[in-house]
Amino acid sequence: MKVSVIGSGYVGLVTGACLAEVGNQVLCLDVDPAKIALLQGGGVPIYEPGLEDMIRRNAAAGRLSFTTDVAAAARFGEIQFIAVGTPPDEDGSADLQYVLAAARGIARHIERPTVVVDKSTVPVGTADRVRDAMAATLAERGADIAFSVVSNPEFLKEGAAIDDFMRPDRIVVGVDDAHAAELMRRLYLPFQRNHERLIVMDVRSAELTKYAANAMLATRISFMNELANLAEALGADIEKVRQGIGSDPRIGYHFLYPGCGYGGSCFPKDVKALARTADEHGLPLRVISAVEAANDAQKRRLADKIIARFGADLTGRCFALWGLAFKPNTDDMREAPSLTLIDALLARGATVAAYDPVARDEAARVLAGRPGIRFADSMQSALDGADALAIVTEWKEFRSPDFADLKARLRTPAIFDGRNMYDPASVREAGLEYHAIGRP
Numbered sequence: 001m002k003v004s005v006i007g008s009g010y011v012g013l014v015t016g017a018c019l020a021e022v023g024n025q026v027l028c029l030d031v032d033p034a035k036i037a038l039l040q041g042g043g044v045p046i047y048e049p050g051l052e053d054m055i056r057r058n059a060a061a062g063r064l065s066f067t068t069d070v071a072a073a074a075r076f077g078e079i080q081f082i083a084v085g086t087p088p089d090e091d092g093s094a095d096l097q098y099v100l101a102a103a104r105g106i107a108r109h110i111e112r113p114t115v116v117v118d119k120s121t122v123p124v125g126t127a128d129r130v131r132d133a134m135a136a137t138l139a140e141r142g143a144d145i146a147f148s149v150v151s152n153p154e155f156l157k158e159g160a161a162i163d164d165f166m167r168p169d170r171i172v173v174g175v176d177d178a179h180a181a182e183l184m185r186r187l188y189l190p191f192q193r194n195h196e197r198l199i200v201m202d203v204r205s206a207e208l209t210k211y212a213a214n215a216m217l218a219t220r221i222s223f224m225n226e227l228a229n230l231a232e233a234l235g236a237d238i239e240k241v242r243q244g245i246g247s248d249p250r251i252g253y254h255f256l257y258p259g260c261g262y263g264g265s266c267f268p269k270d271v272k273a274l275a276r277t278a279d280e281h282g283l284p285l286r287v288i289s290a291v292e293a294a295n296d297a298q299k300r301r302l303a304d305k306i307i308a309r310f311g312a313d314l315t316g317r318c319f320a321l322w323g324l325a326f327k328p329n330t331d332d333m334r335e336a337p338s339l340t341l342i343d344a345l346l347a348r349g350a351t352v353a354a355y356d357p358v359a360r361d362e363a364a365r366v367l368a369g370r371p372g373i374r375f376a377d378s379m380q381s382a383l384d385g386a387d388a389l390a391i392v393t394e395w396k397e398f399r400s401p402d403f404a405d406l407k408a409r410l411r412t413p414a415i416f417d418g419r420n421m422y423d424p425a426s427v428r429e430a431g432l433e434y435h436a437i438g439r440p
């Protein structure tokens, strides 16, 4: 099939590359000329394991190409995916300007019946707005071209995006006409060879399913984070409690890891947007508001622990930071808990020496112009001259450090572990203080 993808960010690129991988012809569009020039030259603007190889392979085979030409993209695909950003507006609701601009761009140039598939995360009712925007644009052109609007929310996780797309738990398709439903079924056939993964429903339910999934996952994390804080006060170990409850299949082990708060481009904004939608309908989601407040507090937790240990005035102190990205295996810094910690430390007069295996450049871009932060080339060099170490992202290479070396390099041998990476007894036996989340 011929497929256009409007928006070449995390979701657009992964969608485009994976659809090309199974034999479709794919054209990816973006409004950012620098991004498209990089992609056309064989580069990839984001770090996502396996993506660069997949893009190169499919571009070389002539199945995947990139453009900034809206008309070319609109005329190319019988299916047009919209995968542009939906950032939070000032009031927390999803800003739909990019989605609607993409829809108008398609309608301005299509020449044959087209199925428009919304992959961006959008509030319930957005498909209607996309339909209206397209109909108005077609009317301005005096064109009578049939089109359908489908909701096909994306559930991939950054850092595992290719695998999530190629082997999805489920593919949610919200659709209200048989032709579009059949086209979507054919498009996704290669991704469900072992068993049926397509869940077909009405458009509004599909739109809500996406927010429900992210809100449920965020709720689990905030629940565990608050419980961890309580465990700490009670002298209990949240890691033992996690194992104790995760073994119940009704609860399960996934997404039960306490830490220094959830970040990323989606949980924070989607939780806000869902709360906003509920408020607009006079049906406030009290649980969801609490999830958000608990996360804001949890992101400050490591800084609070450091202040409790070293005092509120951190002038002259330096803290080593391991991990900058909002989670491992990505260079994404959006809403990363590291940013909250860095802000708090710098505001109290400290300096920070940060190390991240892949997010260094992105972090340097985000933190440009902030005095007091140095980017180290290795885990070890971040420690030199530091008072203590804080761990924000659980990269694999942080799992088994040489604690004796750590102790030798740090002025105060103390670890503030925001991801509960170590066995407290082993760290303490090595002569280091260990301040984790919810552990005695």
Ligand SMILES: NC(=O)C1=CN([C@@H]2O[C@H](COP(=O)(O)OP(=O)(O)OC[C@H]3O[C@@H](n4cnc5c(N)ncnc54)[C@H](O)[C@@H]3O)[C@@H](O)[C@H]2O)C=CC1
Pocket (backbone or CB within 6 Å): 006, 007, 008, 009, 010, 011, 012, 029, 030, 031, 032, 035, 083, 084, 085, 086, 098, 101, 102, 105, 119, 120, 121, 122, 154, 155, 156, 157, 158, 265, 266
């Ligand atoms: N990042 C993730 O892991 C996931 C994101 N989502 C959702 O997918 C959507 C996209 O997210 P990301 O890919 O992370 O965003 P992103 O910010 O990485 O990429 C969006 C891209 O769209 C481009 N763009 C904006 N307006 C355009 C237009 N009119 N025409 C063509 N290109 C345009 C931007 O230049 C940018 O490159 C959001 O709604 C997000 O909530 C859903 C699941 C996972």
Ligand SMILES: O=C(O)[C@H]1O[C@H](OP(=O)(O)OP(=O)(O)OC[C@H]2O[C@@H](n3ccc(=O)[nH]c3=O)[C@H](O)[C@@H]2O)[C@H](O)[C@@H](O)[C@@H]1O
Pocket (backbone or CB within 6 Å): 121, 154, 155, 156, 157, 158, 159, 214, 217, 221, 254, 255, 256, 257, 258, 259, 260, 261, 262, 263, 264, 265, 266, 267, 326, 327
């Ligand atoms: O809508 C989206 O964009 C995506 O949002 C999340 O994916 P992502 O943000 O890439 O990353 P996650 O692995 O979900 O982690 C999000 C945050 O939660 C934190 N987290 C995760 C799991 C856990 O047990 N504890 C915890 O603190 C992570 O450290 C990270 O900061 C969802 O997992 C995806 O299904 C969804 O498609």
